[in-house]
Amino acid sequence: MAIPSKGRLVEPVMSLLNYVGIKPQSMDDRALVLPTSWRSLSLIRIRPEDIPSVVESNSAIMGITGLDYVVENGASVNVVERLGFGRGRIVIAVPSGSGISSIDEIKDGFRLATKYVNITSAYFSKLGRRVRIVRISGSAEVMPLLNVADGIVDVMSTGTTLRLHGLKPIGVIMESEAVLVTPRELNGDEREFVDKFLILMRGALASNGRKLILMNVPEEDLAAVLKVLPAMEGPTVADVASGKPMKEVISVVPEESIPDLLPLLKRAGAKDILVLSIEKVIP
Numbered sequence: 001m002a003i004p005s006k007g008r009l010v011e012p013v014m015s016l017l018n019y020v021g022i023k024p025q026s027m028d029d030r031a032l033v034l035p036t037s038w039r040s041l042s043l044i045r046i047r048p049e050d051i052p053s054v055v056e057s058n059s060a061i062m063g064i065t066g067l068d069y070v071v072e073n074g075a076s077v078n079v080v081e082r083l084g085f086g087r088g089r090i091v092i093a094v095p096s097g098s099g100i101s102s103i104d105e106i107k108d109g110f111r112l113a114t115k116y117v118n119i120t121s122a123y124f125s126k127l128g129r130r131v132r133i134v135r136i137s138g139s140a141e142v143m144p145l146l147n148v149a150d151g152i153v154d155v156m157s158t159g160t161t162l163r164l165h166g167l168k169p170i171g172v173i174m175e176s177e178a179v180l181v182t183p184r185e186l187n188g189d190e191r192e193f194v195d196k197f198l199i200l201m202r203g204a205l206a207s208n209g210r211k212l213i214l215m216n217v218p219e220e221d222l223a224a225v226l227k228v229l230p231a232m233e234g235p236t237v238a239d240v241a242s243g244k245p246m247k248e249v250i251s252v253v254p255e256e257s258i259p260d261l262l263p264l265l266k267r268a269g270a271k272d273i274l275v276l277s278i279e280k281v282i283p
């Protein structure tokens, strides 16, 4: 699997893999190939912008990178999952005092500094506009200040970096987030491996923020307890083998509901409440 060697995505990708149960076996931060606790899986650390090419050539059967880099690269790969982190918008931004407030006001010859050369040129070609693209590989926000360009196309998340450099967004070209990509063609074994990974990864993502809660409830209090208890699909109510008029109630609830939920459950009559972490949810 190709994973980012630098930048924003490194940490969330490593923690996602950890969640799935994949642990790198090398601690050497210079190592580009990391064997893992899954014997048939190695992680290859690649620049995020190069990951689409590596996956397209079948040299890795999976890769995690930004959707923006997949589009920019133009590689023919399948985007099999959106991962919900590394979210941003690729925007066109101009100096706040420029008097320009929409893309329509960007005329032929306008200089745009960007590392998203292909995305930018495709966008303006479609509009029939001939902008001048200044290829850079980072620090885009400073380029208008230096008069290297009249505006930029770059990723924006909170907008802080744009504001800090006297820029304002005037249009969104695309939304981006981290994605899992695979080659167009996989053999049977590879497909099986990717499917196994996907089941575990979706399970880990779905379990995020959820807790398993179990409790004993005297039968006469059951209705009151069920009234306050949220559940994924209705709580499970099971008999307790003690012979007492007692039930065991099991449910999966959002983690943030726990502080409010516990006193409500106690008051409703629940006893011996256990709150447990969920490793995976496989539908």
Ligand SMILES: Nc1ncnc2c1ncn2[C@@H]1O[C@H](COP(=O)(O)OP(=O)(O)OP(=O)(O)O)[C@@H](O)[C@H]1O
Pocket: 006, 007, 008, 009, 048, 065, 066, 067, 068, 069, 085, 086, 087, 088, 137, 138, 139, 155, 156, 157, 158, 176, 177, 178
């Ligand atoms: N502030 C941000 N918030 C969320 N996602 C971001 C942010 N900045 C970049 N990304 C996304 O993270 C991915 C990898 O970013 P990376 O660190 O390589 O680049 P960058 O920070 O955008 O640029 P550079 O390192 O070239 O300045 C990209 O897909 C990008 O869209």
Ligand SMILES: O=P(O)(O)OC[C@H]1O[C@H](OP(=O)(O)OP(=O)(O)O)[C@H](O)[C@@H]1O
Pocket: 008, 138, 139, 141, 154, 155, 156, 157, 158, 159, 160, 161, 162
């Ligand atoms: O809209 P904002 O929330 O301000 O985020 C946008 C900024 O984040 C990214 O840079 P990053 O912080 O990763 O810095 P670097 O890539 O220059 O190290 C990106 O290149 C933008 O400059």
Ligand SMILES: [Mg+2]
Pocket: 007, 008
């Ligand atoms: Mg960065």
